[in-house]
Amino acid sequence: MSDSPATAVQFLDARGERVSSAASERFSEYADEVTVELLQSFYRDMLVTRRFDEAAAALQRQGQLALWVPSVGQEGGQVGAARATKRQDWIFPAYRELVMARVRGVDPLQLIDMLRGNTHGTWDWQSTHFHQYTLVIGAQSLHGTGFAMGLALDGKASTGNRETDAAVLTCFGDGATSEGATSEAFVFATSYQAPVVFFCQNNGWAISVPTSTQTRTPLAVRAAGFGLDSVRIDGNDAIAGYAVTRALLDKARVGDGPGFIESMTYRIGAHTSSDDPTKYRSSDEVDEWGARDPITRVRLRLEAESVDDEFFADVDAEAADTAADLRARISQRPLPTAESMFAHVYSEPHPVMAAESEWLRQYEANLAGES
Amino acid sequence: MSDSPATAVQFLDARGERVSSAASERFSEYADEVTVELLQSFYRDMLVTRRFDEAAAALQRQGQLALWVPSVGQEGGQVGAARATKRQDWIFPAYRELVMARVRGVDPLQLIDMLRGNTHGTWDWQSTHFHQYTLVIGAQSLHGTGFAMGLALDGKASTGNRETDAAVLTCFGDGATSEGATSEAFVFATSYQAPVVFFCQNNGWAISVPTSTQTRTPLAVRAAGFGLDSVRIDGNDAIAGYAVTRALLDKARVGDGPGFIESMTYRIGAHTSSDDPTKYRSSDEVDEWGARDPITRVRLRLEAESVDDEFFADVDAEAADTAADLRARISQRPLPTAESMFAHVYSEPHPVMAAESEWLRQYEANLAGES
Amino acid sequence: MSTQQLPAQLPIAKAINAGLRAAMADDDKVLLMGEDIGTLGGVFTVTAGLEAEFGERRVFDTPLSEDGIIGSAIGLAMAGFRPVCEIQFDGFIFPGFDQITSQLAKQTNRHVGSMAMPVVIRVPYGGGIGAIEHHQESPEAYFAHTPGLRIVSPSTAHDAYWMIQEAIASNDPVMFFEPKRRYWQKGPVDPSNSGLPLHAARVVREGTQGTLVGHGAMVGVMLQAAELAAADDVSLEVIDLRSISPIDFAPIISSVEKTGRLVVVQEAPSFVSVGSEIAAQVSERAFYSLQAPVIRVGGFDVPFPPAKLEGLHVPDADRVLDAVERSLGY
């Protein structure tokens, strides 16, 4: 650890100024990779996702979605971390990693399918290297660790080649750190020196429960105790997200040990569309964090770098298009068939599946015949 | 933390010399409580237990016990920690806390009952304040924590009164720290500032698996990351066990927060009577630790303090008596009745228990009638 | 027990809330704990207002760990408390499975009766609310197979109010399964008379030609089926199990002795389920009375499907009637 793991690394402050500190020094080489062009891509990912997010929330209110899980306010750390992954890397998300999904090329309508109740989540994890959402808090932390162990066993990681070795980025929230599975993932990751970096979005809340109920020490300090290379970042600073994730992934991929990032951010919206956060938190707190918006600061930086209006207009247009596309396509998503309930429970033939799907087929046919 | 939690506190070295260091300073006030008389009691507890332990192991080899779980080599930390508990305190053991059981007044024959297959462990936990053994690794860590939360809720702890407030000492091994439950206990203990001290006997091995597979950092460092007041001790030094446990219990009992002790010791014997440790570890390692025996060093200290031979002879006699008592009583332990299978599954009447126990009664009667 | 002023009709969620309030007022050893149950009042508002009323000492949010919740509740029970734990959704009980199965269920037996385990675990369960994965399961079979646990599930506001209090009063661990899709179904509550003991089944509709038995949200489905059957002049008896472990077989056997036919209805997958047990025992105990085999209607033996398919997966009145027809066909 370059410094106490509790000191947050920041490269871009809320006013869009480039900053540095003793804590950030270790990562400045990686921060320097963030060209204006790369920063523009961050901006685009964040803004388009924000507009998509807002559109989806609106569609949920109109009854088009069973549930919506917003990521508003958390785009900064997410875009930095996701853009820090190399093509060969893999992401194991929790369920609030909307920007990361975009960065890895997931069709957002497939995310929508899940929240509409059509599927349990069916994007192409093999080509996107972006795994399904995991809804049982903490469970994916072990999957990501085992997967990383597998990469190393396979010679796809830990060979010492920083360009071609692969690594895993595993995401979860502050609340998830209380589940035994998450601690167990730390144990396995360190025991096998697996090429994995844990990306914990500490957004202050686990539904209505503040982070202070889950921990009395910074989560980065807890993770460091397990022997993870542990860093706290300003989670609303995309550059910090990028630089620190890149550094820790590069270290992990070559076999030099797993890492942990505590990304200090805030959930500006509700936990999900089912939640009413006014019941448990103050609007002051929300406002305070609103002033630290991750998108605004990148925009200020880009403006300071004299990026022209055309770029911003183009991003706005893409955002509008993406939202429009969502509205246009949402009601045309393919519905699941009855048969699909039975078809994939097992990879190989199973007599109960055959019998039950046949029974349902005939039952449905009879019902249709009767009416 | 007075010092890095990874520096082991020691007050009595392997040659029986009183020592101190920067790490031990914080606890010297408590170490000073260890009068020659108290040290004599440590010696007695350890030696009598060692002889009992050896006698039980021999009886197991003769087929009198299904299993034996030795604690040879680990008596130092155990006696110190157990003698550090106040009358109102509670111990939640794992299954290797033979000295602690003695200190809390458990009838050792009741421990034997369990290992003989007569019971699942039935000593009087209410009067001894020594809970049953828990065989599912790590599970008791949460029970001890919840119990400590209860003491505080009940006004039996955390009132600020160091004399009367109660606290909990919860034991487990190095291997147990990998189970999610143990980490969860750390989370709950710190979240509620429960009056509990975790006593981890790091004896180098979890059956055949070395501690290095469970952790790459000292376990005391891991626990400190959770916000536990965390101290590593020479686990073969009864005085360190006493002083540090007493300090942390006193802190925890008044509501100043939970603690963690990593007691560095060694399992001189097999994991249990079913185990053959020569398959996985060197005799050199065993010899090395044999030279750090916890009983020898207290004896050397007592001799240096001019304790007379009469005392040692008396302890030897008690040890011999205890072992003889075990041999005499072991085959006369009451056998469990068929009825006892059903009688305590529920506290309140249950139709299935009534029916099945009646069925078995009649079935047995018929069998007896037939033959 | 203290009597509260209750409105004439209460939704089930509010009836549980009222029952919890009554139990807490009666015995200050009763604690409520779980995720989001304090300030928020639970994601289904079942504990709404109770933190404000009884304070954070007795109603508290826990860290996000079901194993931690159950494990520390066991410790609290050892210390003399009566913790009532909320598990936020059915599908999230499994991280706590070890503490329930190997510890909670076994403590009293392990201690040869010297340690009571008055822990209640409240679990909103079942489908029908259009939720995403893990939010619509019916895991009661796992617990029914575990000796040492008691398992109940109310289907009316009256039972919800009383059964939660009886569960809390029990010195044994009780799993309290709340049919979440019925939370807003209203019904009368008689605060002066519980009616039946906790583990009694109840005949909720009398009939002569066949018997339907089930619990929780399925009681409404069975009643609807019986109503439809009546329109076709088929008279069905409907039994609400109320208790899943132990099962009160006497009224089921009597009913089958009268009707000769039994259909068991449940949401859970059928294979190795509570329905299997009922079918097995009734087949044995009413061997000479059954004019047709016991027929089970359950969820399919698949993971709960995406919401758009739940209408097919969870039994409805039509599926029940189809089974009745098959039974009558023997």
Place this chain on the structure above:
Amino acid sequence: MSTQQLPAQLPIAKAINAGLRAAMADDDKVLLMGEDIGTLGGVFTVTAGLEAEFGERRVFDTPLSEDGIIGSAIGLAMAGFRPVCEIQFDGFIFPGFDQITSQLAKQTNRHVGSMAMPVVIRVPYGGGIGAIEHHQESPEAYFAHTPGLRIVSPSTAHDAYWMIQEAIASNDPVMFFEPKRRYWQKGPVDPSNSGLPLHAARVVREGTQGTLVGHGAMVGVMLQAAELAAADDVSLEVIDLRSISPIDFAPIISSVEKTGRLVVVQEAPSFVSVGSEIAAQVSERAFYSLQAPVIRVGGFDVPFPPAKLEGLHVPDADRVLDAVERSLGY
């Protein structure tokens, strides 16, 4: 598959060892992981010698966490491996229950078939070895109720050798229950012919007056009972289930059609168990053939008792014969 030189008679533990060796030699994606399985070779020596033979990369000790073992095995399977996990004893599987139930069993379905889950979980199970608490349970019902898992249990060395290989070759998760008290029971192994497919039941003794069905260590008990019955001129058919999920009902139904009577034998508590399912289905599918109700012989519905009582708890030939007598009494 590669052929090893095998002695004429092998104990079951060594047959599994040989099966593991064969699977590892055939496919270098096969990994063995668990507590104490490497240098020590497992507490029952089932993996003895395999670390030395295949190296620490493919046979490795894990940290002490069943949840960690199963959870990381899922990740390894996602990465293309075929992990074979050992759970040291039956009673220690529960800390891994969430990963098995909510993750392992559901991944393939969740991924609409785009993700296979070739994970094997080996579990030494059952009583009869005089062990202390948690070391003698029969938890198969919990897993049988979980869609997405396959469950098998061999009762002979031959089956042990073959079924472990077939389990490893399966693209679905397989729980492999090893009847630990039979580990040292010897039998022949034919390394050139597996005999039956993984999920087929086997008639191990033919008979005409009644059928016994069970699995694992109970197969020996049933055979003993059949032998004793034969001495009394009662002819019993004995069926070894071999597969617990799915259950191969065809030979059971045929047998009952012939004998008219069925006794189901298992070690696990009866309530909501695999035996309940068999009784329920046979009662339905052989309704007109059964001359007596299906009778279940199982462990009592209590936590496994202290070793000195296990002889009463676990069914023996006498208990089976008592049930046969009751069945014949109808």
